[in-house]
Amino acid sequence: CSDELFIRPLSLVLSAAVRKGITEAVARAFKDTRVKAVVLCGENGKFCGGADIREFAKAMSGPPLVPMIHAIEAGEKPVVAAIEEMALGGGLELALGCHYRVAHAKARLGLPEVTLGLLPAAGGTQRLPRLTGIPAALDLITTGRHISAQEALKLGIVDRVTEGNAVEAAVELALSVVGRPLAPRRLSNHATPLPADLDGVFEEVLVQVKRRARGAMAPVACAKAVRAAAELPYSRGLECERELMNTLFTSGQARALQYCFFAQRAAGKWSLPNGARWDNSRPRAVHTAGVIGLGTMGRGIAVCLVKAGISVVAVETEEKQLDSGRRAVRGMLERDAKRRGVTAPLHMITFTLSMQQLRDVDLVIEAVFEDMALKKSVFAELSRVCRPNALLCTNTSGLDVDELASVTDRPPLVVGMHFFAPAHVMKLLEVICGPRSSPETVATAMTLGKRLGKVSVAVGNCPGFVGNRMLKLYLDQAHFLLEEGASPEQVDQALEEFGFALGIFKVADLSGLDIGWRVRKAAGLIGPDVDPKFPSRHRQGRRYCPLPDLLCEQGRLGQKSGRGWYLYDSAGGKEARPDPAISSFLQEYRLRYGISARRITEQEVVERCVFVLANEGFRILEDGMAAAPEDIDMVYVFGYGWPRHRGGPMFHAAQVGLATVLQRLEFYHRQNPDIPHLQPSTLLRRLVGARSPPMQQWKQHIRSINSQL
Ligand SMILES: CCCCCCCCCCCCC[C@H](O)CC(=O)SCCNC(=O)CCNC(=O)[C@H](O)C(C)(C)COP(=O)(O)OP(=O)(O)OC[C@H]1O[C@@H](n2cnc3c(N)ncnc32)[C@H](O)[C@@H]1OP(=O)(O)O
Numbered sequence: 001c002s003d004e005l006f007i008r009p010l011s012l013v014l015s016a017a018v019r020k021g022i023t024e025a026v027a028r029a030f031k032d033t034r035v036k037a038v039v040l041c042g043e044n045g046k047f048c049g050g051a052d053i054r055e056f057a058k059a060m061s062g063p064p065l066v067p068m069i070h071a072i073e074a075g076e077k078p079v080v081a082a083i084e085e086m087a088l089g090g091g092l093e094l095a096l097g098c099h100y101r102v103a104h105a106k107a108r109l110g111l112p113e114v115t116l117g118l119l120p121a122a123g124g125t126q127r128l129p130r131l132t133g134i135p136a137a138l139d140l141i142t143t144g145r146h147i148s149a150q151e152a153l154k155l156g157i158v159d160r161v162t163e164g165n166a167v168e169a170a171v172e173l174a175l176s177v178v179g180r181p182l183a184p185r186r187l188s189n190h191a192t193p194l195p196a197d198l199d200g201v202f203e204e205v206l207v208q209v210k211r212r213a214r215g216a217m218a219p220v221a222c223a224k225a226v227r228a229a230a231e232l233p234y235s236r237g238l239e240c241e242r243e244l245m246n247t248l249f250t251s252g253q254a255r256a257l258q259y260c261f262f263a264q265r266a267a268g269k270w271s272l273p274n275g276a277r278w279d280n281s282r283p284r285a286v287h288t289a290g291v292i293g294l295g296t297m298g299r300g301i302a303v304c305l306v307k308a309g310i311s312v313v314a315v316e317t318e319e320k321q322l323d324s325g326r327r328a329v330r331g332m333l334e335r336d337a338k339r340r341g342v343t344a345p346l347h348m349i350t351f352t353l354s355m356q357q358l359r360d361v362d363l364v365i366e367a368v369f370e371d372m373a374l375k376k377s378v379f380a381e382l383s384r385v386c387r388p389n390a391l392l393c394t395n396t397s398g399l400d401v402d403e404l405a406s407v408t409d410r411p412p413l414v415v416g417m418h419f420f421a422p423a424h425v426m427k428l429l430e431v432i433c434g435p436r437s438s439p440e441t442v443a444t445a446m447t448l449g450k451r452l453g454k455v456s457v458a459v460g461n462c463p464g465f466v467g468n469r470m471l472k473l474y475l476d477q478a479h480f481l482l483e484e485g486a487s488p489e490q491v492d493q494a495l496e497e498f499g500f501a502l503g504i505f506k507v508a509d510l511s512g513l514d515i516g517w518r519v520r521k522a523a524g525l526i527g528p529d530v531d532p533k534f535p536s537r538h539r540q541g542r543r544y545c546p547l548p549d550l551l552c553e554q555g556r557l558g559q560k561s562g563r564g565w566y567l568y569d570s571a572g573g574k575e576a577r578p579d580p581a582i583s584s585f586l587q588e589y590r591l592r593y594g595i596s597a598r599r600i601t602e603q604e605v606v607e608r609c610v611f612v613l614a615n616e617g618f619r620i621l622e623d624g625m626a627a628a629p630e631d632i633d634m635v636y637v638f639g640y641g642w643p644r645h646r647g648g649p650m651f652h653a654a655q656v657g658l659a660t661v662l663q664r665l666e667f668y669h670r671q672n673p674d675i676p677h678l679q680p681s682t683l684l685r686r687l688v689g690a691r692s693p694p695m696q697q698w699k700q701h702i703r704s705i706n707s708q709l
Pocket residue numbers: 012013048049050051052053054065086088089090091093112113116118119120121122124245246249250262265266
């Protein structure tokens with residue numbers, strides 16, 4: 001604090017206490033004749049992460065943000081924001097209310113409110129377009145993306161970027177502008193620069209925004225608020241911003257998105273029954289890693305590791321596969337480097353046919369075919385080859401991790417690291433904690449996932465773990481609906497309308513129908529006793545749908561063969577078209593089995609597919625395979641294209657009402673008594689019996705918690 005300046009540190013978020021502190025300090029500074037200018041900076045080198053999201057669920061208290069920012073902007077002394085590390089949401093809105101902004105070169109700026117189901121409601125939708133123009137403001141506000149200080153400088157959002165101390169640079173700037181007129185620095189006074197074809201710009205943006213939003217309301221509201229900045233004076237634009245915010249603020253979507261924000265962070269705070277936790281277990285350092293198998297998954301995993309600065313040794317069985325893997329990995333690294341304007345780190349990966357090359361690595365991730373015998377032979381070999389303290393991880397989709405551990409000389413160092421395809425893109429990592437995985441092993445896998453940019457979720461070791469265990473039942477429902485009268489495109493359309501990134505049949509075609517076929521064979525559901533002409537619709541004591549097997553027998557394996565549930569232009573084609581051959585195939589099938597097709601509503605598709613997911617989620621909680629409903633939801637949001645604005649299957653069930661979910665499952669189970677998974681789970685029944693307590697209390701209703709984590 002000098003004679004000229006009050007430097008007021010903010011804490012990470014604009015809580016009621018912080019708003020009070022700023023309001024009072026700024027008022028004092030404006031009044032104090034010794035003070036010529038003010039610099040606002042953050043505490044501990046962080047400017048501000050925005051409004052305190054936790055306060056949104058409570059009654060508002062403390063000074064409101066809009067008048068506070070207005071008072072700063074209207075002040076007669078220059079106020080400079082010193083942006084270190086981040087200025088996000090309300091934090092950037094506060095900075096936009098200041099007369100000047102200085103950012104550190106490493107700072108990130110953005111208005112991410114849309115990702116929380118909201119819009120920047122502290123004047124952000126009105127001030128930003130006045131500063132950057134409409135297209136840039138639309139981009140930032142409707143996507144919520146963070147930008148670098150350099151991009152912010154180009155857009156005019158900050159006045160200066162410094163590699164040095166941002167607070168010192170802000171003080172220097174503040175002293176240099178004392179006495180200059182402030183009116184031109186007040187963004188609310190500016191006219192919004194308008195593009196020539198305003199209607200055209202908004203029409204185009206709305207189409208794009210609606211397509212990307214998949215039913216989310218906030219992006220559309222954000223675009224409307226920016227339009228107000230183009231068409232209305234500031235004060236009326238602000239009213240429009242407030243009205244749009246009022247609708248969003250109390251919406252279920254905003255609740256779901258804010259729930260996801262905290263659930264994502266809670267997933268990182270894992271704990272094991274033996275008392276090991278995220279905050280008492282030290283992860284190992286990982287400098288070098290091996291990847292075994294360079295097929296669909298191994299390639300993406302190798303790319304993730306290299307991009308995170310980890311040296312990789314990639315192993316294949318034959319020259320041909322090695323060569324194709326090498327070309328694919330190099331291509332991905334080169335394209336990524338080109339996009340980012342850097343040199344591809346090709347020197348960080350070596351390709352080999354020899355497992356011996358893995359002798360010095362810190363950790364190995366196995367990604368060979370989903371075959372227990374093969375994986376066991378690989379793990380036995382790894383035991384012989386690798387350093388005794390190297391971690392051995394498997395990317396299996398659902399095999400028993402402990403059975404694999406049992407063939408090694410180090411069961412405590414074995415853990416599942418289940419990536420999702422494409423592994424360099426999908427954000428989810430399921431970390432499968434075997435009963436013998438050590439705390440250090442789990443901590444290393446969880447931390448490595450975070451370093452690779454993934455959301456790591458710790459789960460128990462059961463067939464399919466959490467994600468695929470639930471997926472199987474979801475897929476079963478979709479197949480049964482086809483038998484009963486639906487078409488693949490009808491089911492997919494209903495699920496996409498619900499908000500899924502892709503319908504289940506498009507996903508199946510993308511992953512390859514042969515994957516499930518192999519799993520069903522391994523589970524003994526398909527074998528020599530199945531009549532090839534009239535395959536049974538009842539196996540292992542329950543209803544079974546042979547439709548996907550019949551497709552595989554016809555060579556319809558999905559995108560890779562150019563035909564699956566849909567038709568593609570060629571093998572590897574991406575654009576799914578409805579196939580009349582599938583329609584006739586389904587008709588013949590129903591005729592053969594004497595099934596009369598009925599009209600299936602969108603409601604039935606969504607309820608059966610989505611409630612069966614939640615029902616299995618309740619069983620997973622009872623079995624102790626997931627620590628909390630939030631973890632199950634994060635698996636679905638980050639691994640299976642579940643619409644984030646619906647929170648996840650467990651959150652959705654709570655929002656629809658557990659009693660309704662129970663009643664609908666009972667209804668569908670009465671209609672389909674041979675589908676045991678439609679029978680409501682014990683935990684769901686118990687929760688409804690207990691008058692549907694909030695999610696945080698669900699675990700208290702499990703009779704005996706037997707955590708398998
Ligand atoms: C009818 C009634 C109508 C009523 C209308 C009411 C109108 C109200 C007017 C409101 C005015 C609107 C103001 C503004 O426009 C709204 C906002 O600002 S919303 C918030 C926007 N900000 C963000 O989205 C940023 C979110 N945070 C992050 O991206 C990151 O956390 C970070 C800041 C980049 C830091 O990242 P990391 O260093 O990796 O750390 P973590 O992510 O692990 O976070 C650490 C810790 O902090 C908690 N936290 C972070 N940000 C917030 C936040 N904004 N609010 C609350 N808590 C936050 C985070 O959860 C972690 O805590 P933990 O979970 O570990 O306990």
